[in-house]
Amino acid sequence: MKQVVVHPEKCVGCMQCMTACATAHSVSLSLFSATQEKPLPKPRIHIGASLYGRGFPNRCRHCDPAPCLLACLPGAIYRKPATATVLINPDLCINCASCAMACPFGVIRYHEDNWAPPGKTVAIKCDNCISRQAVGLVPACVEMCKSGALTFEPVAEAQNRKTREITQTIWPEPVTVATGKFDGFELLQAIKKSQHNLATAC
């Protein structure tokens, strides 16, 4: 099953995904008209500062088990196994913010939304663009991201690719370890060098 995979080291902090997300969750589905809508459509992906001193695309991880789902008092949060998506039912939500206290990533916001009953403040977070997926589109944030920080692919594939990429940076070509009394030193050099490469590649 395809999932949105975040590659924080590639994020340039342009925040285009936020605009795309808000538009994808508007009534009109067009950026220009969306800005005129009431309630104003808001993004479900948030760019925060990362360890790399750049942007970090922060969105719901659709955890399993999901801390927010376990904490929700009225049982408004549920899982849709077909798309591995954790969703919030706006009719049941009582805006208690128990989920804010439970989510270790801080990705839930509370506001009115055109998917919720009019005038009601509810918990809002990423829904994996299931309505776009239903018509064969990829999630809006992925479609918009031009730097490759967001991809839509099976998680196992992304993991394998990442492992290959890392292996490549460590041993771009077969390493000849010199024999002799400086063996350990050579090996240490090789490791240091690859660590340096890795750090500068990110």
Added chain:
Amino acid sequence: MNHVIIGNGIAGIQAAETIRYLDPTAFITLFAAESHPPYCRPMISLMLEGRISSDRLAIRNPHFYDDLQIRSIAGAYVTSIDVDAHAVTIDDHEPIFFDRLLIATGADPRTMKIPGHALNNIFPMRTVSHVENMLTDISTARHALVLGGGLVGFKAAYGLMRRNIPVTMLIRSEYPLSMQVDDIAGGMILDRLKANGLTVRTGIDALAFEGDSRVREAHLSDGSVLACDRVIVGKGVQPAVGFIPKDRIPVDLGVLVNTNMETGIPGIYAAGDVAECIDRVRQCPWINAIWPEAAMQGRVAGMNMAGRTVSYPGSLGRNVIRIFDLDVMTAGLINPEPDDGYQIYSRIEPRLPVYRKFVLKDNRLLGFILINRIETGGRLVSLIQRQFPLSASEMGILKTL
């Protein structure tokens, strides 16, 4: 394997579900003193507020017990446990035998044994029936008195105010929610409640109630008399341990459990408001009587009962409350003893208003208070639960939050 669970609160229900998930053939019997199907206890205050009706309280579908093949015995109050015979008894009933027992009986509201305490219209607030009783002829209420400024007293007062009923709240400390917040946050909460019409009297208590059959007035410790036609007693709760043989099963305030939620007797477990386990930040036995802990403890107990050894790192007190337009989130240690090596960082922006307080020791986060802008507070909860020293960038989060 024959499992018996006492109590169908969230702890008991989570345990039953977990056992069934891990062992499709286990025999599960669940005793419930309340005859209501499993419901969300914290939401009864929304019923008082008038925001929801009782049919919105259910936390499982009506066929839940049948679907999971759980024998549920509703309206049955377990009166004793025979530790040697591995059996529980209910009045006038054959003993029921168990291989594994879970005590998930929650807590009972503390009562006030003062003159007139048995008059009509004096209510505790713990169960859906309590709130249903409060709501009969609520439209005739003229003045309500709430005793206690803890979470339940506060929620009762808030619910009544939302119904435009004048409320007086008596609290012993200087501000409400004194277990959850510090004086600064408490002051902000108090101001907000007063601005919305609540009368708060601090350092004072009721000594007696008077009335014919219904309560009419309360006599207070400062000698004054207060007219009231409804009283809600929010004097805290006590773990429901009355039926437990304390000479056999070690009980402090609650039933003492180890990290597997097992009591001093192998095969007998406890979870939820009734259980006393290690507090993560205090590192001593403690009861954090909150919903998410009861849920998690029930799951852990269920796993261990079903034979999967899982340990529980201890409980963490935490709360999130919305008070009119003020949002409050707190967790862990927020009022530590002074001079004990704690690092305290706080910040207040009175105009917004925003307030932050972080309590650390050796760079480990032990507790926090957030007033407003609480959306990402869950990150702080996970930092407390992790208990590693915070890195420089994580310290940075505290400053920008």
